[in-house]
Amino acid sequence: MSAREAARALAQRLIDAGHRTLFAGGCVRDELMGIEDVVDFDIATSAKPEEIKQIFPKARGVGEAFGVMLVRHHGHTFEVATFRKDGQYQDGRRPTTVTFSDEVEDAHRRDFTINGIFAEPKTGEPVDHVSGRADIAAKLIRAIGDPHARIAEDRLRMLRALRFAARFNFAIEPATSAAVRAHSNELLSVSPERVGEEVRKMLQHPARHRAATLIEEHALDAAIFGGGSSAGPLARVNALANTTAWTTVLAAWLLDRLDRLDRPDRELPQPTSAERALMVGELRRRLTLSNHDADGVAHALDAREALLAGFDALEPAARVRLMAGPGFDAALEILHAELPADAARWKSQADATLPERALPEPLVDGNALVAEGMRPGPRFKVLLDLAMDAQIEGRVTTRAQALELVRHAATTLSSPKVDKA
Secondary structure (H helix, E strand, O other): OOHHHHHHHHHHHHHHOOOOEEEEOHHHHHHHOOOOOOOOOEEEEOOOHHHHHHHOOOOEEEEHHHOEEEEEEOOEEEEEEEOEEEOOEOOOOOEOOEEEOOHHHHHHOOOEHHHOOEEOOOOOOEEOOOOHHHHHHHOEEOEOOOHHHHHHHOOOHHHHHHHHHHHHOOEEOHHHHHHHHHOHHHHHHOOHHHHHHHHHHHHHOOOHHHHHHHHHHOOOHHHHHOOOOOOOOOHHHHHOOOOOOHHHHHHHHHHHHHOOOOOOOOOOOOOOHHHHHHHHHHHHHHHOOOHHHHHHHHHHHHHHHHHHOOHHHOOHHHHHHHHHOOOHHHHHHHHOOOOHHHHHHHHHHHHHHOOOOOOOOOOOOHHHHHHOOEOOOOHHHHHHHHHHHHHHOOOOOOHHHHHHHHHHHHHHOOOOOOOEO
């Protein structure tokens, strides 16, 4: 059974028990916009949590005080929420109290008109109390009611408005846009985890260039990057392919912003190692980046700097190590917007030399050195790197040749930390 069929069956159970029940939110919006493959169906109902439990005994509360239950039905899990009216908000995220209410008040507590439309589960007929269909037709993102009040209730709605505008290529209604600008500094009070999740969604979508542009135009970039707000060209972000990793997009965005600084001595922004570490550390803190994502940004910036520092002048082994290192292809994607001819040439060299972007299987490893009677220690890496460089450059082609090179190197190293037993 499909998610839609399961959702209809679940809703019908509630309707048969005498409860007004409707599809709500994004699933209604997306179907009205002709978006295919809708799989997330939220259900709004007049049934109270205890009444939902009577019909679905295995239902569990995920926000029971707010009337939100999770119900598993025909292999799918759905969020079923009781119609409600929210009380005052004090933390910029959740109401302090809720009152179970009717569908009209429930629609008016939601964020944007395009998200406030309901639909009859059986027929799909829209139930629109907030003129959301008109705004879909006009391609507008509009806050329901007073946009300042909607933002005060949940300040993350500022980013969500921009994400929806970018995703659907909609304009932002002037009063809503003005309210976002007026409250932009308040995004700093939203948890970094929530801000980071919204930014990730924005930069994973093909409309990431427009999303980034809207963020800067509405002065929300200061909360993301630190420092002041700065709106301007985003040439690197715009040039990236739709399939580019979002962390590469974030690195490109950083560089686009650096372009706006007054650096007459530099044709391209080339932040130092310390500057790169500082920028990535700031993003890690402000967006709660995982180690993997923070490393993705850092590796792209570091590999780009290594390429700009003189890729063609590197020794063959050093070039191959850079090709096999983290961030090389991400750096090339960014450089295609900066130095397209060089980037294309470097990519062609890499594709011919190291298409898998991985070093060859080493002829010798640490176990081989131990078998030779050498004590493990810091010099192991030096010896293994020497062997790998020789292997890459074709100076050794067999295990025996690699071991002989290592033995000779070990006897000439001055440090006593690597000894023959």
